[in-house]
Amino acid sequence: MIDVRNPADGFTSLRARIHALGDPGPNGCGADSAPLTVGEWALLIDDIVAHPESNTEPLWNVADPEDDDREFDAIFIGGGAAGRFGSAALRARGGRQLTIDAWPFLGGSCPHQACVPHHLFSEVARELDLARHMQERLWYPPFDEKRASILDVIELFKAGRGYPHAIMNWQSKEQLDMEYILNARATLIDARTVEVAGQRFTARNLVLCTGAHTVFPEIAGIGLKGVYDYSSLIEELDYEPNRCVIIGGSKVAMEYGSFFHATGCKTTILTRSPLMRTASLHHVDEGLRDYVIAMMADRGIEIVQDAEPVEVLGNGKVTGIRYRTADGHEHQIDTDFVFVGTGERPNLDMYAPLGLATDERGFVIADTHMRTNVPGVYAAGDLVGPPMEMFKARKCGVGAARNIMGEDYEFDYTQYPDFLHTTYEVTWCGLSEAEARNRYRNVIKIQMPPDDADPENFALPAAEGSMIYAFTRPILSGWLKLVIDADTRKILGAHHVGYGAKDAFQYIDYLIRRPEGFTMDEMAELNELFLNPEHFIQLCRLRAGQAMPVNL
């Protein structure tokens, strides 16, 4: 094992070994016995990820029994969003935790293969969209459709992912005082006992945080080289795709599809349900959806609804895909790249000894305390089903920790603000206009552009990130809507497509969900930071004076 608590120890000290790998940066030259720096962690993790076969020793950050012989309050299996935040919360409350992960880093799939690269890809998509749109205007050169490379962007990500990993290992140890064993698979012995790296650990509780994986559709050819999901895309893609077909209509399908297409790789999305009308996305406003889909189509992305993939064609490598449309006809697209953006299923294999209760899709059933059917065993994160989002994973983990530490803490994740990317940031919270009209008798909206405007010349919204669009082709600059109950004047829902508003929705969601709600009059009193991307504050102000406000 590699004892990361004592970097100066060993025949060749850990620190000497790391420094032989490269330059850890200016903060990497502290005293021999000082904790590993972020730069040193990055070198170590990158080396293990690049050469797993010669790096099978676990990374060991557990107190010696001589120094600390307290029982563990919980062992967290999996150190991703749920496991890491849960561990931090338990530790912060004075408990003792042990976190185990098969990867040599904490943070899980998000920074390694999932949400972090997705955000890089979405930013790249946005920049490519702007560069293509603006070509030969201002300083923008002609856009070379062959220049952007999916592979290059993935390589950029992989070259850099060691640092976020390193930050999490460093922060968890130095700032959050967690104990963990990484680069080691746990084996479950029973509901209180885990074996890892040849040692057994017992704890008062277990928290299961092992996440989920893509379910590939069971069609012929799905195993061919050239078929990827978000995970294998990062680890295995080794050629530059020319043409992309996406199976599935999830957020992932829309996000990765927008990225592939923006790089110049013509993309078709084959989806059973209409995009953004799936059960997994709640409160989607039809006006927002219309704008998002129209803008994807405006970029040339092909979206085929009611499409059923039949077979991936190829001979060792993908050459095409056959699919069936609602009318029963079969169609074929020649393509060298198939991306699967369908649903996910939980990683449960190791839990067989527990007899966990699962739902009809296979997700672990956990109550609002994150308790499973097995006493002392909690589940958190993607394991318990959608939404497969960071806030849910983290707060599930924290919820489990708080209950383990004696609080009575419930976490209801059935209502939340939501988002996705295309080349835009798409964000919403609260009720859609249609939902509001179903529940309230007197609903008004504030919308930009208004329904009766010509969006090609209605130069709003304009704000951080949409100014160049607003001044070159206004319809590209975004769309927003605020849904209000005119009787109580409370804001019921907020919806935005554009840039720069996503962060605000965390707070808008909080404000409108307070028991007392948040009225348009209160919104109107805020001090806006012009040009605020969602324009809600000033648009409310323009209507707030009215006894009975009407649409704007």
Added chain:
Amino acid sequence: MIDVRNPADGFTSLRARIHALGDPGPNGCGADSAPLTVGEWALLIDDIVAHPESNTEPLWNVADPEDDDREFDAIFIGGGAAGRFGSAALRARGGRQLTIDAWPFLGGSCPHQACVPHHLFSEVARELDLARHMQERLWYPPFDEKRASILDVIELFKAGRGYPHAIMNWQSKEQLDMEYILNARATLIDARTVEVAGQRFTARNLVLCTGAHTVFPEIAGIGLKGVYDYSSLIEELDYEPNRCVIIGGSKVAMEYGSFFHATGCKTTILTRSPLMRTASLHHVDEGLRDYVIAMMADRGIEIVQDAEPVEVLGNGKVTGIRYRTADGHEHQIDTDFVFVGTGERPNLDMYAPLGLATDERGFVIADTHMRTNVPGVYAAGDLVGPPMEMFKARKCGVGAARNIMGEDYEFDYTQYPDFLHTTYEVTWCGLSEAEARNRYRNVIKIQMPPDDADPENFALPAAEGSMIYAFTRPILSGWLKLVIDADTRKILGAHHVGYGAKDAFQYIDYLIRRPEGFTMDEMAELNELFLNPEHFIQLCRLRAGQAMPVNL
């Protein structure tokens, strides 16, 4: 006069005249008597702005006395942010208002010459910064330092500013039911009477909203061609500058300087006080300031403190500038472009008959009800002094309207969230860390990167708009700090440099200013939208469990 209430009237109808100017877009072909569309307004405004000499008739949107003979509750002189929002608020409360502006559009200088172009310029600066930083990586071509043109960006703005103008004229008339006379100078007769376009109007009150203008330093050569402020830059620049010297260290100096420099026009800022340490900016955190200044310097902007401009050199046209440093030495820079970013002073000339009381800098003294020393006369916006920000102008105007309509409404704009741009969005609210430590005994902070990290490899913050930086040179990706009173656990201040967080600060500011405040524990309970640019929610969560939280 041009009667915009009746576009089908006149020898050549207004509508026919507009359609002769160009294509107003698909919504511009309604019934002859239908109100002007946004597209039609844009054509009309652009024509008047381009040919003021042949367009001297006022744009008339006042009800016929036969249709409405009510007294005006207020006349708003100036239809910018203060006048337009004030008018809308007064009208919404059932009052009758008349708004007069010398320009042919409502909205004032902001969309014509000031904050809107500044936002376009700042977005351009950010995109140029990214293009230069990323050159020859990914799809980015070599960056051609000669390709970006200040003049081109200004031309893009001017070609498009008609639409925002048009939206405001259209919205104010069709959605907000305001009455106005544009393209006409008001003459003040007395505190209740205004003459415009040969007619006299009386009102119960006047609201003065005529804004401010740059004060040029009184040095030799300041009148040479080649010296500009934010206003003349838009209207008069007719060559491509090669080298820029900025006089002054205001927000405007930093924002425009960052833009000029990003285009490849080497920029020097001559400032008396250190940047961001002037009295006009409150609650600036030193850590935030250090990062902002370091990043300007990283881009190559030259900042000279304690610099006193002595003379602008030239012969008909600027060729250089002489300035004196604190040691008494004089220096010279050869330059073809001088930009004045010093303070502003109010536009008061027309108010001589009133005998308005002003402060030592010349700004109108108004109380928290927006009342001046003259009964029935209110003042709003830049006229009453800093902060020269949109929220203040708009809410001053609304405040005047609410008091005129019988409410007892006070507006205190001494505390507010603030922002500026460099190539970054820089946003803050509440107390700086130093201020907090002065007032509270037990202050902690949550900061990224932490003080002891190597920012060149600490790949956070990473989020919307900073992902590419985070994966290529982390130090460029931003900086954030949350200041917390560890005893009450209340958040005292929030500070951010990067992208995508500005909009959120409107709500964070509101939450932390509530009488009950906003604790880190409440923050930790929010549902974050990963990768949320300011990372505050999850960083609070990592500490929220602790009985006595410490720095993160």
